[in-house]
Amino acid sequence: MAAREGAILAVEGDFNNAIFESDSLQIVSAIQSSSVDRSNVGPVVEDTKALLTQITGDGFTHIRRVANGAAHRLARYASHTGTMTTWFEEPPDLLVDVLYEECNL
Structure with a gap:
């Protein structure tokens, strides 16, 4: 949900170049995957992917939790x-x- 809300904020704020960081490797991998996510959170992941198509930039990257x-x-x-x-x-x-x-x- 946080990833989706961040993407919504970037789209609605008309941010042209956004980079998102997360310490959840599972979420970052799901968002970066080209296949459809059929898990329980799949609809949120797929919505986030659709939002990210409206933003230029690196999308989501994984960072270590201690650095966050x-x-x-x-x-x-x-x-x-x-x-x-x-x-x-x-x-x-x-x-x-x-x-x-x-x-x-």
């Missing part, structure tokens, strides 16, 4: 809040220390 501290913190935040939030300029305060640590590794 900011995304992990955002996921934890999202699981505790009931509202949708987006940031386009400055990162939210809950990410400042994580981004600083990742940049100085």
Whole structure:
């Protein structure tokens, strides 16, 4: 669902070149596969693939979980809040220390 929502955001925001990163190798592989996904999440995967055809860029790439501290913190935040939030300029305060640590590794 997160991959699909990211693709929707990119399409609706008219982002011309988007790169998505995920630490879920299973999801990245499913989205990159040229075959139809017939799993339980297949309709979401296929919808995400269709959305990605409207975006130029590398699509989804896999990254190691330890290199994805900011995304992990955002996921934890999202699981505790009931509202949708987006940031386009400055990162939210809950990410400042994580981004600083990742940049100085």
